[in-house]
Structure formats: C-alpha cells, structure tokens
Amino acid sequence: MREQIAALVQEAVKDFFRGSGQKARRRNVLVLLDYESLNPAQVHAHLKALTAQHNVTMYAGESWRQSFPEARALEEAGRKELTEAAEAEEVVYIPVASHGFLAKLALTIDDEPIAETAIALQLAGRTFLVADDDLVLRSYRRLFARPAVEKRITGYMRQAREDGAVFTNLDKAVQRLGAMKPHEPKRPLVLASHVEEAERNGETELVVPEKTLVTPMGRDRARELGVAIRKEGDPS
Numbered sequence: 001m002r003e004q005i006a007a008l009v010q011e012a013v014k015d016f017f018r019g020s021g022q023k024a025r026r027r028n029v030l031v032l033l034d035y036e037s038l039n040p041a042q043v044h045a046h047l048k049a050l051t052a053q054h055n056v057t058m059y060a061g062e063s064w065r066q067s068f069p070e071a072r073a074l075e076e077a078g079r080k081e082l083t084e085a086a087e088a089e090e091v092v093y094i095p096v097a098s099h100g101f102l103a104k105l106a107l108t109i110d111d112e113p114i115a116e117t118a119i120a121l122q123l124a125g126r127t128f129l130v131a132d133d134d135l136v137l138r139s140y141r142r143l144f145a146r147p148a149v150e151k152r153i154t155g156y157m158r159q160a161r162e163d164g165a166v167f168t169n170l171d172k173a174v175q176r177l178g179a180m181k182p183h184e185p186k187r188p189l190v191l192a193s194h195v196e197e198a199e200r201n202g203e204t205e206l207v208v209p210e211k212t213l214v215t216p217m218g219r220d221r222a223r224e225l226g227v228a229i230r231k232e233g234d235p236s
Contacts, residue, residue, distance in 0.1 A: 026053065026054050027054045027055065027090050027178065027182060028054070028055045028088075028089045028091070029050070029054045029056050029057070029089060029090065029092075029093055029177065030057050030058075030059075030085050030086055030089035030093065031050075031056055031057070031059070031060075031094075031095060032058075032059055032074065032082075032093070032094050032117060033058060033059070033060040033061065033064050033068070033095060033096060034060065034061035034063075034064065034074055034113070034114055035097060035098040035101060035114075035134070036096070036098070037096045037134055038133075040067070042133075043095055043096055043170065046170045047068070050093075050173070050174055050177075053174060054177070057072075057085060058070070058072065059071060059073070059074040059085070059113075060073075060074055061074045062075065074114075075113070077113065079113075079117075082116070082117045083120055086120070086121060087183075090182035090183050090184075091128070091129060091177055091183065092117070092118075092121060092128040092129070092183075093128070093129045093130075093131075093173070094114060094118065094128065094131065095131045095173065096133075096134060097130050097132065097134060097135055098135075099135060099156075101115055101118075102135055102153070102156045103156055104119075105118055105122075105159075105160040105163070106155075106156040106159040106160050106163075118165070121164060122164045122165075125164070126164060127164045127165070127166050127180065127181075128164060128165060129166050129168060129173065129176060129177055129180065130160075130165050130166065130167050131167075131169060131170050132157070132167040132168065132169060135157065135167075136169075166180065187211050187212060187213050188208060188211075188213070189212070189213050189215065190212055190213070190214040190215065190218045190229065191215055191217070192215065192217040192218050192221040194218065195221045195229070196221060198227050199225040199226075203227065204227060205228045205229075205230055206222070206229045206230070207230050208230070208232070209231070210231050210232055210233055212231060214229055
C-alpha cells in the first residue's frame with residue numbers, strides 16, 4: 001500500500017508542476033446536447049462562444065443539429081463510443097439539463113445516452129459540468145411551485161452534486177469550465193506484486209501500456225526476479 005501511495009504522490013507532484021500556469025489554456029471539451037431548452041437562442045450563442053475558446057467535440061440530438069450541423073448524432077452513438085469520447089476529453093459538459101435527467105442522475109437510471117454517460121462518469125469517480133438554467137427554480141417560479149416539488153428538485157441536485165456533478169449557469173459556465181481540473185486518462189500502475197505474479201506464472205517479460213507507471217519497488221523486484229518490463233511499441 002505504501003508503495004502505491006508513494007508512486008501516486010510522486011506522480012501528483014509532477015502533474016502539479018506540469019499544470020502550473022495553464023489555467024487559461026484551451027481545454028478539450030466533450031459537449032452532450034439533447035434536452036429541450038427554455039431559451040435555445042441563449043444556448044446557441046453560449047456554445048458558439050465556447051467553441052471559439054476551447055476545443056469542442058459535440059454530440060447532439062436531432063432537434064439541435066440544425067443549429068449545430070457539425071455535431072455528431074447522439075442517437076447513433078453507442079455506449080462504447082460515448083464512454084471512449086468522455087475518456088479522451090478533459091472536461092464533459094452538459095449545457096442543457098431536464099428535470100427527468102436530474103432524477104435519473106440521482107436515482108442511477110441509465111436509459112438514455114446522456115444519463116448513461118453521466119452515470120458512467122459518476123461510477124468512475126469523475127466530475128462533469130452541468131448548466132442548471134432549466135433546473136433551478138428562480139424566484140418567480142418559487143411563487144407557484146409546491147414546497148414538496150421544490151424540496152424534491154433540491155434533493156436530487158444535492159445527490160447529483162455529491163456524486164460528481166458540478167452545477168453552474170450558462171453565464172458562468174465558461175469560467176467554471178476553465179477552472180476545473182482537466183481529466184487525464186488513468187495511468188496503469190505496476191507494483192512489485194504484479195512482477196512477482198508474472199514470475200510465478202513463468203513469464204520472463206511483462207508487456208504494459210505505453211503510459212504505465214512502474215514503482216521503484218516494482219523495478220527493483222523485476223531486476224531481482226529477472227523479469228523484463230517492456231512498454232507496448234518498444235522493440236523486444
């Protein structure tokens with residue numbers, strides 16, 4: 001356990017110094033757009049501005065693709081494609097959300113693409129950004145909403161927030177997005193125990209993905225046991 005913690009701390013320190021001074025850089029953003037908005041013109045202008053400031057990959061439902069013809073068809077993308085797209089981008093952003101989506105998020109109901117992708121992010125322990133303009137009960141709506149309804153919506157938002165959703169409004173979304181810690185694909189970690197297991201299985205070489213992190217104890221144990229650690233793509 002100490003070995004794993006030490007390796008992760010060492011990598012975190014490197015990431016900190018690599019990330020210094022990069023707050024204003026362009027992010028790689030996955031935008032998932034499908035739900036109907038009460039103010040589509042505002043959403044359109046917002047996403048055009050976002051695209052000018054960041055590298056945006058967008059999947060959109062049919063009703064939005066007239067406004068964003070460059071977007072990929074959300075309904076044609078399967079779970080694997082959306083999961084891989086989310087893993088490849090630094091930030092996942094849902095600029096329009098519905099109360100149905102919010103309920104699915106809180107109750108872990110993954111029966112449509114955006115909810116399915118968001119729940120997969122929750123299960124992976126990853127944060128994602130959601131614009132709440134169509135969710136929050138503004139002052140004039142509170143005058144008419146039953147207290148039980150307001151309480152339910154607030155409870156769903158609290159649960160979703162605890163599980164990784166970061167809520168903001170469209171006016172502050174670009175700023176909030178730029179301040180979020182960018183996601184990096186997880187790097188596999190080779191421990192001494194992995195080397196020992198390979199040796200027990202009669203293996204003399206351990207082939208690992210290119211960006212794998214090998215702990216110092218893992219390297220020492222590999223030398224002791226005569227197990228070579230080779231990264232994919234390196235010559236044998």
